[in-house]
Amino acid sequence: MAAKDGGGRLVVVSTEVLPDIVLKVLEAKSMRARGEAGSSAEACRAVGISRSAYYKYKDCVWGYEEQLTNSIISLYLVLRDEKGVLSSIIKGLYELGMNILTINQNIPVDSVASVTVSCRFEKGTVEAGALKAALKDIDGVVDVKIISGE
Numbered sequence: 001m002a003a004k005d006g007g008g009r010l011v012v013v014s015t016e017v018l019p020d021i022v023l024k025v026l027e028a029k030s031m032r033a034r035g036e037a038g039s040s041a042e043a044c045r046a047v048g049i050s051r052s053a054y055y056k057y058k059d060c061v062w063g064y065e066e067q068l069t070n071s072i073i074s075l076y077l078v079l080r081d082e083k084g085v086l087s088s089i090i091k092g093l094y095e096l097g098m099n100i101l102t103i104n105q106n107i108p109v110d111s112v113a114s115v116t117v118s119c120r121f122e123k124g125t126v127e128a129g130a131l132k133a134a135l136k137d138i139d140g141v142v143d144v145k146i147i148s149g150e
Contacts, residue, residue, distance in 0.1 A: 008060070024049045025057040071122070072101065077115045077135065078142040081108035085140030086115065092138055093117070097125045112142055 015023060028043035037043035044054050079085045086105060093100055098119040105115045128146055135144045 021049060021053055022057060022061055025054055025061055026063055028054055029058055029061075030063070072118060072120050073128075073131075073146060074148040075117045075119070075131075075135070076145040076147045077117065078112050079115055080140040080142060081111045081113055082140050085138070088138045088140065089115070089117070089135065092134055093119055096131060096134060097121055116147070 024047040027047045028037070028040070028049065031037040031043040031046060032040060037046055040054055040058075041051055044051050077089065079089070086103075090100065090103075098121050101118040101120055103115065103117050106113055132144045132146065135141055
C-alpha cells in the first residue's frame with residue numbers, strides 16, 4: 001500500500017499468508033547473493049518463476065533476518081606498525097563471530113596506524129566490553145574505541 005507521499009510503507013507479514021511468488025523471489029535473490037546462480041534468469045529458472053515476476057518484486061521484498069536482526073558496529077583502533085597486527089585483529093573478530101564489512105587503515109605515523117573496521121554480528125553474540133577487552137589483549141593493539149553501533 002502506498003503512503004500519501006508516494007513512498008511505500010514497510011510491514012512485517014508472516015510467510016504463511018504471503019503468495020508463493022514473494023517467497024520464490026526472496027529465494028532467487030538469496031541464490032544470486034550467495035553466487036549459487038550466475039544470473040537472475042538462472043535463479044528464476046531454479047526457483048520456478050518468470051524473470052518479469054522477479055524484476056517486479058526484487059527491489060520491494062527483503063528477508064526480515066537480513067534487514068533487522070543483525071547489528072553493525074564500527075570500531076576505531078590504534079595499532080603498532082608491526083607485521084601481522086591487522087591480521088591478528090581480523091582473526092580475533094572472526095573468532096568472536098563478526099562478519100567484517102569494511103576495513104580502512106591509514107598510513108602509519110609515529111609507528112602507529114589508525115584503523116576503522118565495520119562489522120556485522122548477530123544481536124546477543126558479543127557485548128561491547130568483551131569485544132573491546134578481547135581486541136585490547138591482541139599484541140600490537142594500542143587502543144580500541146567503539147565509534148558507532150546499532
